[in-house]
Amino acid sequence: MKHNTQYGTRLLFCSMALTSLLLGCGGGGDGGGGGGGREAQPDAGVTARLPARSTNIALTSDDRRLVVVNRQNDSVSVIQVKDGNDVDVDAKLAEISVGKEPRYVAITPDDQAAYVTNAVDGSVSVIDLAAATPKLKGNPIAVGSEPRGIAITPNGTYAFVANHTEGSVSVIQIRTNQVINTVYVGGNPMAVTISNDGDLDDRDETVYVTRFFSELADPVNRPDGFNDAKRGVIDYFGVGAAIASGAGVAQLYIEPLADSGFSADRRQFCGNTRDILQSQGDVVFFNAGVDGDGDGAASLASDVFCPDNFSVDASAGGAIGRDVQGAYPNQLFSAVLRDYNLYVPNVGASPEPPVRFNLNVQALVTTLDVGSGYQVTTNLNNQIKTETPPADPGASLTRLFANDVVAIDANKSGDDFLVVSRGGNYVMRATVAPDGSLDLGAPGNVVRFQTGNIPTGVVMSQDGTRAYTNNEVSTSVTALDLIGNQVLQLDIASSKPPAPGTARHRSLLGKLAFFTALGVPDVLDLDKDGNFDIDVRDIQPLAFRGKASDNAWSSCASCHDDGHSDNVTWIFPTGPRQTIALEGTFANSDPRDQRILNWNAVRGSVTDFNNNSRGVQGGIGHATDVGGVNRSAEIFNHGPTSGISDALDAMTEWVATAVRAPIMPAPDSDAEYTGRQLFAANCSSCHGGEKWTKSSVLAYQNNPTFAANPLAANFFAQGRQPALDPNLTVAGPQIVALAIQGDVLRLLDDVGTRDGSNPLEIRGAGAIGGGLISIPGDPNEGVEVSPQSTQGFASLGGAGFNVPSLLGVAYHAPYLHDGSAATLEEVFDRHRLPQSGGQPISSVISDADDLEYLKAFLLSIDDETQPF
Template sequence: MTSYRWARLAPAFAALCAILQACGDDDSGPGAGPGVTNDGGGGGDDAAPGDDVQAEPPRKPSPLPTHGSSIALTPDDSHAVVANREAGTVSVFAIDWASGSPVLTKSAELPVGGDVSNVAVHPSGRFALALSRIEQKVVRIDDLGGAPKLGPSLATGSEPTGIALTPMGDQAWIANWIDGTVFVVDTEAMTLKSTVDLNATLAASGLLGAVAARPALSHPRSVAITNNGNNLDADETVYVTEFYAQHKVPLLADGSNADVAKVGVVYAIPVKDPNDVTIIELPPLADLGFKDHKNGTAGCFPNQLLSINIQGSFGYVSSICASPKGPGGPFTGPAAADCIDDGACPGALAGSCVAGKCTTNCTTNAQCGANGGVCNTTTFVCAPNTANVKTTLAPAVSIIDLGAAKTIATVNLAREFETSFDARNVPNDGNRRMPLTAMDVGFVPGTVTAYFPAKGADAVFRVDFNATYEASTIDGVGDPKAPFINLTPAGVDASRIGRLPTGIAVAFKTHTEGSTKRFAFVNGENTRNVAVLDLEAQDLAGRSEGTPNVVSSSDLPTDPVAKTRLEGERLFATGLGRWSLRGQAWAACESCHVDALSDNVTWFFPRGARQPNSLDATFDSKNPNDSRFHNWTAVQDEVSDHEMGAIRGTMGGVGAIVKNGALDPVNRIAIDRIGQAGLAGSSAQAADPANPGSLAEACVVDDWAQVTAFFKSIRSPKRPSTLDAAKVDQGRALFQEGNCQGCHGGPKWTTSKVFYTPDSTNAVNNALKDRSWSAAVLAASYPPSLLPAVTPLNQNMRYNGTNGGLDSMICALRPVGTFGVAEAAVGVAELRQDMATPGQGNELDGKGYNVPSLLSMTVGAPYLHAGQVRTLEALLASPFEVHREALKSGFLAPGTPDREAKVAALVQFLLSIDEAAAPLAEPALGPNGGSFCAP
């Protein structure tokens, strides 16, 4: 029997097992604690003849494979356990099924530590386990069916993110995201049994080049464990997702293979032999199903692997599939042509030639894009062509044949739902939503019907997979009753909507005799509640009766500052409303910044090939008035500057600097044309409804102020727990010896700092174009090789030329020999979004890059502006000598005594840099570096 054909029977077999296990159920139920034996209170081990001895009930495995989530049910559906991530608590709900529809009553809310990532319930239903990323521990919650209380806890590795229990519940497998390890924990004793080092596995795979195993090479995120239905755990397999995609082939110089140069990774770990770890690759998708505006095909590779679950003999992995090759964002037609009179311009309209440039740009649709181009024959201007928005990223699911240890398909769920919406004639507006940021996947037991809670869409999406995968992958999406389950339907009280869903738990059973009606429970992270779904009605349970079944899991903040920050976090994560194309959840800020960090993808943006910066160093966590310049060439000085490139551009949204709240692009305030975008003016003042700059048009929403408040709260990941303290100290000394603090000193671990207050009048911003730093660097004996401009007239704080595509805060740039330089196995394409124009960073005047922070080095690989190097070890080797020796000639050069050990120590120090690490002071401007930016 092939694994494909076994899949026909596996779901039914699993359901049969669950039914048989439920028959004759006489265990002590969720009320008993772990390991409790019902011995009637006697203390002896031997029973005397005639004694009435109550035997311990037989142990039973979980009815289904297990995986971690932010919400979980006991196998009898009598209790739900919910992670309240930001509140730092776990709530336990008792569920009453007497009416046939679940009624939830919160029996406890228990503090377990900040950033609760995952929960899991023991198959007995007696206790649950919860992970705290901030406190780095796993906490047991006992007596779920009685008076839930905190049980023992155990220290984990750094940033635990995923947990799953073996079918019998004896072991918990915990993914330590920063350490790169998986803990195996005895759930009754709450002791560590063993540690699986996935760093060693990834290092040995060759995907990272030649590197020795050490912490933070691997980034295990989610966990799932098989269940063959017997009472043995040793014959099961644990599957763990590697969060970031890995380089498989070098990037070509023209960037043509950028969409398919990486692969996703899942680790398979046999329970009986945890040292025998193997890797299953998730290959790239050659065609994600949409064409760009040039009618070109786009692929994507699975990245940011968000969840994994198992049904039958297949594993299902949700991810954000990245398609970084240009073009990207709405295409607005050919650039303005030069002209001497109106007759030289397209359409020859009177007044179309202005200051030597045409204001018209088309006469045919083809000029506006081979796919979807429309030229307005009245104005002779291209309508924005949004085809590229759909070829940037995709909510994907990869299906793994577990028996064959091979990925059989990766599917772009957005393509599936778009096709379904078209067939159903769903209006092409906000009535459509894509399953953006699918944080979990739950299956209806005994079927291949899955439900994906989409954090970026405030909805749950049904997908019916094919039972065998011999002829197709997906049989259908959505349901005739509803294309998706909307957690925020119109007309519902705000207390009964669910925002930013992160987990789903489908009831194990139906609870009305003779009925197939089943329910599911969804954790709304932002609204801190649990929404009950009626899967038969494909709706919020109770909504048709007037009161949706949605219950609070934890109180929302009442402090105005906390409320503003919470709303900013929601806006950062959503693709609805004004934040993506037609409000349909095609993308969100979080799409490239899960946990507000970096997705580690090299995108081809308007300024060149760029890795998104982690956002934790945007502001000094101890001084919210200290911020760094944004992006790799210091082209923005305020968070709201992302209105243009990210929101209106890449994501295709209306944006949040608007003169009218209606979701129509005509309501945008043209901040680029009025000098309030990028380094010009102040987009923050333009985004402020109070209109402090007295601009002609006032913004009517304050979304960017809320997003900025969220940015100021972003935390850096904690350092690995397995670092060698002596090596960290040695590495710190080496860091100072190399004068690395000359670029990476200060509280943000970077010299990049916005040194003025952006001004809507442009008086301050424009003055920087004429403010020279030449005399200062000369007097201080600053190294000439690190100067970002060589022409004295152009040695000014800000770019003073006329090419808007080169505007940058030049004084913040440092040329350290990284343009066009890469590991041979990685490659680099220094190109802009059109995949033809050279990227910014190698100009004679305006050379180099905005110094990145060293916070989040644990999750920042590959490194540098275009992701040219996979490891810190490689960054300290050839061909990156110029960077390594930027402020000390010969630093760690080949031949240095004990070089290998010193490099290892320096790497340990770099990995130790988190918010608790004491920063090194930035030196005064001089031969050892420092900043020469000044107002």
């Protein structure tokens, strides 16, 4: 590994000969570009000591003042953390209202101003830090849609802002606070970091921008659903070229990790081992009949996930029972640059089956040498697994896995790192191993610091003795002593959380339940007056360790950051399924109007997903101690929608009231008018209404829909488990259609997108049955049915799919149930319109310009778009 920040960028430019992309390597005063049109370099002031990075908590250069983004309260706080004698203090100097939903902050190298991105407003607020009391300075600077990361060049001349839903980076001239250029990158830009060669000229620096979502490396031959299908993307360009309107953009790639350190049991995905498991009585497969003696093993849909078709080793410890699993990088929240090395934490995805808590998401950190291209990725969970489980889990951070690593910082020399586990409520410390990867010191020397609730940012002091975290849900700061490895203060108030008893408080506790990988109390209304009484800072998720997941492995937010989709196609119990964004789940004007859930309409409420915590995430769920009663068994697909536990009701309320659609750039007038008319004529019958989908639980009995679990023993009754509403047509847990006053509303539509020849159309996990058949009068009433495994069977979808919402559709590529359409053009070619004789959209609308108008309208749909 190379170690020289000051010369790294220049070597990179020269070795790659990207003179049109970056600046030249010559010593010309204009940066080697030679362009007479280049803007003159403003007089340099103070030069930053370190490369800039995106963060939501920042320190002034003297380590005395923190600037903290309070996303929940649309404000920024300035907190003094050191006095003139270098003594730790916690004095809030000011709280300044900024734009709606601030996300990131950057401080100029001279400590005179802080720049804050406001996601909803599409702007940057400037805070005057030189004033006696910090205050807003001037008007907000308009940038692109949904701005996220911001970083300032070493001499404070330019700020670069990632416009998350616009695929661009705005360039702000600090001297004038005006946008002077826009650089178009790709994907959904998130974090920005800028090199620092230590000189007085910012034009020879390089800007690195992470794309939040990973992208398919070989869409034709390796679709999503495989652990190595995608790679992370980092765009980069030169500052000089960017300000001269000539920035070409190149890419660095983060490759999948071949071995995550965890293995999967693939014995049910290979023909030979399935037969052996069945013959030994170890597994009863689906289609084996009520008595379980049929040959269900023969119904393997494909061997695509079988590591060895010839092996007859069906032992749990054999090669097929312990098949090594990889993971690809995804959700690139953050990056920090030290020397040549870019350190990028991300939420790794392993979508291959079976679905299991330690195989789905991983805590990856990639070290990428931007000069040579060398990279090494470590899975922090692979290190953590070597720790010894603690004697008292609810009082110890030991062996907590690294859920959702969303932020990183390092000391100046790049040998001491801090990594944030959002859902684990802690920060871990790491050093650098000889191969350049991060090393936690496991098993015996792992250092963790407990934080306030849901930390999303961290900053280390320049002297390396202190660090501070931004705890988003607690609206607080945790102060860390890096000399003594101890927490100085858990919750320094950055802003005031909503008061218990208010609607905002209920929603905030729901956000905590959604984001935590540990747990929250099942009961939040202590005096049973209908209000949630516990202050958010008084909830210690560590005390409820094991409820949300196994040892903080995952949370709902791991796949649904901010309620959106991770854009991963998982091989789920129903088949290959693209993660569904939650912004179209509830109608804004009527929370009773909820979309039926999942691609196959197999779930009816957020409460149903408590069984994800139990069955997928390895936890016990949030219904085990409701007034001393374990109510977990009362939850099943299309069972009770509310009233099981306060924690689950709070989570439902957060999804219903706080999850918004990503804001999209407005279309031009032609697309708005013509595209809208085309949508009205061809799409609105299925994608109408506030939720942009006809799917709804509102018109039938849904609390509960079934009197008993439709996937339990009654699935094997002749009539299966009937719906309580006689107007419903169901197929097991699938809600197929609803009879309304003589008409039939199809809720599962066959639009021709399921390809039965696709080997990925396979079920990744799950079982049906278990218990006594209890349908009165059924021939098999009273017969006990063993659970029957559905692993390896053909996917669901023959009856059609539950219509997805189109809110924020531009943000959630790829498309269709299996993520097999990378673009809307591919959707137009494959999606058939039942009302048009089953013709694909591109045949019904044959004019190329009209298809472009329709596409532009679709890509603009957000909460501000008038529904049909």
